[in-house]
Each structure stands twice: as structure tokens, then as C-alpha cells.
Amino acid sequence: MDFKQRFLTAMNHEEPDRVPVMGCIAEPATSNHILGRPPADMAGMVRNPETRSMVRDIINSGWTELVYGNFSDALEAAIKLGFDANWTTYTQMEAFEDPRVEDGLLCHDICGRVWELTGTEDGNIVVNYIDGRCHTEEEWDAWDGTRKSVLDEFARNTAEHHKKLVAAYGDRIYPVGYTSMSIFESTWQCMGFVNFTRYLYQKPDFVKKVIDSQTDFYLRYLDAVMECGGEVVIGGDDLGQKTGPIMRPEVIEELFGESYRRVSELVHSRNRKLLWQSSGASTVCSRWSPRRAWSWERSGSRWGINWCWWAISTCRTCW
Amino acid sequence: MADDILERLKDRLLELDMDGAVDAARVVADTGEPAAVRDAVDAVAGGLEVVGRRFQSGEWFLVELVYAAEIAKEVMGLLSPLMEAGTSESAGTVVVGTVAGDLHDLGKNIFINYARSAGFNVIDLGIDVPTEGFIAAVREHSPLALGMSCLLTSTDMEIGKVIEELKRQNLREGVKVIIGGAALTEEFARRAGADAFAPDAITGTDIIRGWSAL
Numbered sequence: 001m002d003f004k005q006r007f008l009t010a011m012n013h014e015e016p017d018r019v020p021v022m023g024c025i026a027e028p029a030t031s032n033h034i035l036g037r038p039p040a041d042m043a044g045m046v047r048n049p050e051t052r053s054m055v056r057d058i059i060n061s062g063w064t065e066l067v068y069g070n071f072s073d074a075l076e077a078a079i080k081l082g083f084d085a086n087w088t089t090y091t092q093m094e095a096f097e098d099p100r101v102e103d104g105l106l107c108h109d110i111c112g113r114v115w116e117l118t119g120t121e122d123g124n125i126v127v128n129y130i131d132g133r134c135h136t137e138e139e140w141d142a143w144d145g146t147r148k149s150v151l152d153e154f155a156r157n158t159a160e161h162h163k164k165l166v167a168a169y170g171d172r173i174y175p176v177g178y179t180s181m182s183i184f185e186s187t188w189q190c191m192g193f194v195n196f197t198r199y200l201y202q203k204p205d206f207v208k209k210v211i212d213s214q215t216d217f218y219l220r221y222l223d224a225v226m227e228c229g230g231e232v233v234i235g236g237d238d239l240g241q242k243t244g245p246i247m248r249p250e251v252i253e254e255l256f257g258e259s260y261r262r263v264s265e266l267v268h269s270r271n272r273k274l275l276w277q278s279s280g281a282s283t284v285c286s287r288w289s290p291r292r293a294w295s296w297e298r299s300g301s302r303w304g305i306n307w308c309w310w311a312i313s314t315c316r317t318c319w
Numbered sequence: 320m321a322d323d324i325l326e327r328l329k330d331r332l333l334e335l336d337m338d339g340a341v342d343a344a345r346v347v348a349d350t351g352e353p354a355a356v357r358d359a360v361d362a363v364a365g366g367l368e369v370v371g372r373r374f375q376s377g378e379w380f381l382v383e384l385v386y387a388a389e390i391a392k393e394v395m396g397l398l399s400p401l402m403e404a405g406t407s408e409s410a411g412t413v414v415v416g417t418v419a420g421d422l423h424d425l426g427k428n429i430f431i432n433y434a435r436s437a438g439f440n441v442i443d444l445g446i447d448v449p450t451e452g453f454i455a456a457v458r459e460h461s462p463l464a465l466g467m468s469c470l471l472t473s474t475d476m477e478i479g480k481v482i483e484e485l486k487r488q489n490l491r492e493g494v495k496v497i498i499g500g501a502a503l504t505e506e507f508a509r510r511a512g513a514d515a516f517a518p519d520a521i522t523g524t525d526i527i528r529g530w531s532a533l
């Protein structure tokens with residue numbers, strides 16, 4: 001079996017010649033380490049106030065190329081390790097200089113979230129979520145209105161990104177498109193967690209409006225990823241934190257169940273398979289399941305997903 | 320103060336009814352009696368202890384834990400200004416901050432809410448706190464405990480730096496160190512030389528309560 005046959009055989013719930021390995025390499029720090037390359041100069045440049053604006057301009061004018069380069073390196077690293085597959089994703093960010101990030105840049109993504117981009121002491125770039133852009137319903141309405149104007153371009157870039165990676169690496173590894181900006185996570189992160197909890201109790205209709213919009217966005221994103229022609233697509237959501245699920249499982253089902261069912265239906269209507277991941281959260285939910293009445297099997301059949309468990313290679317930071 | 324209004328305040332908190340809890344607190348505040356205000360603060364603290372137990376037992380989840388703390392914050396916003404200075408004995412001072420390079424504050428803020436409701440005087444240093452910021456605060460406040468929060472594996476080395484600096488300046492013996500956050504583990508705490516690791520805010524509050532009782 002070659003890497004693709006091995007991966008797809010396992011996805012069909014049949015036994016391959018050996019256990020296929022799918023990497024989750026995504027960050028420059030990991031790729032650089034595996035490929036034995038020195039970290040990119042951008043890390044030092046972003047820490048230096050005199051060159052920071054240059055990095056900002058590179059991000060804002062050449063984002064598509066940067067993300068392609070990042071996943072090109074990730075696939076090269078996965079090939080070097082002998083992996084059968086590796087995930088690939090496309091996101092969209094705009095960078096700003098902002099006093100909140102003294103030694104780096106502030107970035108806005110297409111889900112209404114705010115990120116800090118900094119360089120580490122060992123020379124790598126790291127990006128971490130810090131806040132939402134929409135702390136009130138008015139801010140959400142205004143922002144969501146402006147997002148609509150860039151959706152076509154985003155979908156085009158997403159599709160092109162994955163098509164290019166498949167064309168360049170598809171004969172050596174199986175790149176699996178991943179919709180990394182997920183529904184639950186984007187919903188709470190665009191307003192911040194404390195606001196999210198307040199609105200859940202005080203303005204549930206507003207929360208539902210945000211979920212619906214993030215779901216519509218996600219389906220568009222998913223459709224664009226599937227344009228690359230791969231038989232499998234990865235979706236997911238981070239539903240847990242260090243010691244347990246973030247929300248009561250019944251509430252997750254009530255608020256997000258319909259969204260996940262739509263995700264599953266879209267993938268299956270395109271005759272693809274859906275690989276669903278929840279980072280550490282799935283392990284946590286599973287561990288807590290007897291006590292918390294969380295049933296993956298029940299949720300899976302309700303949302304039309306056959307659960308497939310897989311391990312994540314070491315991640316340096318939280319995405 | 321009539322027990323029924325205190326009961327109502329605690330019940331509304333545990334029902335996650337913010338308006339009801341604030342209304343009950345307003346009735347207390349309108350009396351203007353310091354003793355009544357003190358009883359109401361105790362009722363809120365008692366309510367949050369129940370919330371903490373529910374969270375630890377798996378009955379409640381993070382969303383409920385955070386919203387209960389938000390209700391308590393609103394209620395305390397009404398009651399705190401009416402409390403007479405020195406009427407309440409502090410369980411001890413705790414200095415808390417998120418380490419340098421890390422801008423996350425959710426876990427730290429939940430811990431602060433619950434520690435304050437347990438009677439601790441909490442000095443919040445905020446986020447992205449450099450080593451010297453922690454050291455200066457320990458020197459100034461002589462706290463029972465220093466709490467450091469860290470979400471990122473890329474900044475976890477900051478915790479060791481602070482502990483080493485505490486030792487170098489002969490401050491380590493006088494302060495307990497507790498750490499928490501997504502990047503950290505019990506094993507990390509041991510290696511870094513911390514006294515305790517808190518997997519969640521409620522456990523963290525229980526740990527410092529234990530130190531306070533020593």
C-alpha cells in the first residue's frame with residue numbers, strides 16, 4: 001500500500017498494511033526543527049520596534065504566500081518523518097501595531113478574534129488568541145456586516161491554497177484539508193469568554209445569532225477546502241478545557257448540535273469523509289463521560305459522525 | 320438582618336439569576352447597616368463555596384463557574400463600598416499575576432474572584448508581569464502566597480525565573496508559590512520548585528485556604 005491507500009483504507013474502517021500516521025505539523029517552530037533549518041528572521045524582526053512595521057506590511061500584503069510557505073514546510077517536515085498524511089489549513093489575518101502587544105503585533109482574523117503575534121527567544125514566530133473584537137451585540141452586527149464583503153475572496157484563497165499544496169505534494173504525502181476556525185471556539189472567542197457566559201444567560205438570542213453566522217461561515221470554509229478534491233476533510237472544535245468540558249454537554253448539543261449536523265451533511269453530500277478532532281478536549285470529555293453523561297456515540301449518531309480517534313504530535317502553543 | 324433575604328441572595332446566586340441576586344443585595348444595601356452588609360457578604364461567600372463544590376464534583380461546568388463569579392462580582396460591587404474598613408478579618412494576602420509574555424487572564428481572574436470571596440486580600444498584578452514585578456510585589460506586600468498563571472508552553476520558563484529570583488533575594492522562605500494554567504502540570508510545579516499546582520481555580524482557593532489555616 002502507498003501512503004494514500006493506507007490512509008483511506010483506515011478511513012474506510014478496513015485494515016491497512018500498517019497503522020497510518022497523520023501529522024498535525026503546522027507551526028514554523030516544529031517544521032524548522034524537523035527540517036534542521038534556522039528559525040526565520042521574521043521572529044527577530046517582529047521583536048524589534050524598528051523593523052516591526054516591515055513585518056506588518058509583509059503579513060498584510062503577502063499573507064497568502066506566507067501561509068502557503070508555512071504549510072509547504074509542514075508537509076516537507078511530515079514527509080521527512082515518513083508520515084502518510086499531514087493536515088493543512090488556511091486562515092486569514094490582518095496585522096496591526098498596538099500597545100497591547102509591546103514586543104509584537106496584534107492580528108485580527110476572519111472570525112472576529114484578536115491574536116498576538118510575537119517572536120520567541122529561540123527565533124520562532126508564535127500566534128496566540130487573546131481577545132474578541134465583538135464585546136457587544138452592536139459591535140458584532142457592525143463587524144459581521146463587514147465580514148460578508150470579504151467572504152468570496154477568503155473562499156477563493158482557501159480553495160487555491162489547498163489545491164496548490166495537493167498539486168505540489170500529493171505524490172509524496174496525503175495532505176488533509178482542515179477547517180481550523182471552528183464554530184464553538186469562534187463563537188465564544190469573538191466576544192471573549194466572560195461575555196459569552198453573560199450573554200448565554202442574558203441574551204441567548206444574540207448568542208444564537210452569532211452561532212448561526214459562524215456556522216454559515218464554517219460551511220463556506222469547509223466547501224472551499226473540499227474543492228481541492230481530497231476524499232477526507234478534517235473538522236473539529238475545542239469543547240474542553242484542562243479539567244473537563246467547557247459547557248454542559250446537553251447545552252452543547254442544544255446550541256451547537258444542529259451546526260455539527262449541517263457540517264456532517266455538507267461533507268457527506270459531497271461524498272467525502274469527515275475526520276473530527278477536538279484537541280485535548282475529546283480526551284477530557286471521554287474521561288469524564290461516565291460521570292457527566294456525555295455520550296460520544298450518541299452525539300456522533302445524532303450529528304452523523306463516525307468518530308475516529310487519533311493522536312496529536314507535540315504542539316508548541318495553543319492555536 | 321432577616322435571614323430570608325440572605326437566603327434569597329444565596330439561592331438566586333445558586334440559580335444563576337443575576338437580576339434576582341442583585342435585587343436581594345440592593346435590599347441589604349438600602350438598610351445601610353454594616354452588620355447586615357457583612358452577613359450578605361458571608362452569604363455570597365457561602366454560595367460561591369457551593370458553586371466550587373459543584374464544579375469540582377462535575378455537576379457544574381466552566382460556564383456556570385464563571386457566570387456565578389460574575390454575579391458575585393456585581394453583588395460585591397453594591398456591598399463592598401458599604402463595608403466598614405477593618406470589620407472583616409482577611410484570610411491573608413495573595414499576590415497574583417500572569418507571567419511575562421502571556422496576555423491571558425481568564426483563569427487568573429476566576430481564581431481571584433473565588434479567592435476574594437474566600438476572604439483573601441488579593442493583589443492583582445495583571446498580565447505579562449516581568450520577574451521584577453513579582454519580586455517587587457512580594458517585597459512590598461509580604462504575602463502568604465504568590466500565584467502565577469501561565470497558559471503558554473512558550474512562556475512557562477518564566478515561572479522558574481521568578482522562583483530562582485525569590486531565592487536569590489532571600490524571599491522564597493517567606494512566601495508559598497502556587498501556579499496554574501493550561502501549560503502547567505503537577506510535575507512541572509515540582510521541577511520548577513513551586514509549592515503547589517492548581518488544576519483549577521477552586522482547587523487553588525482550597526490550597527491557599529489550607530496554607531492560611533496553618
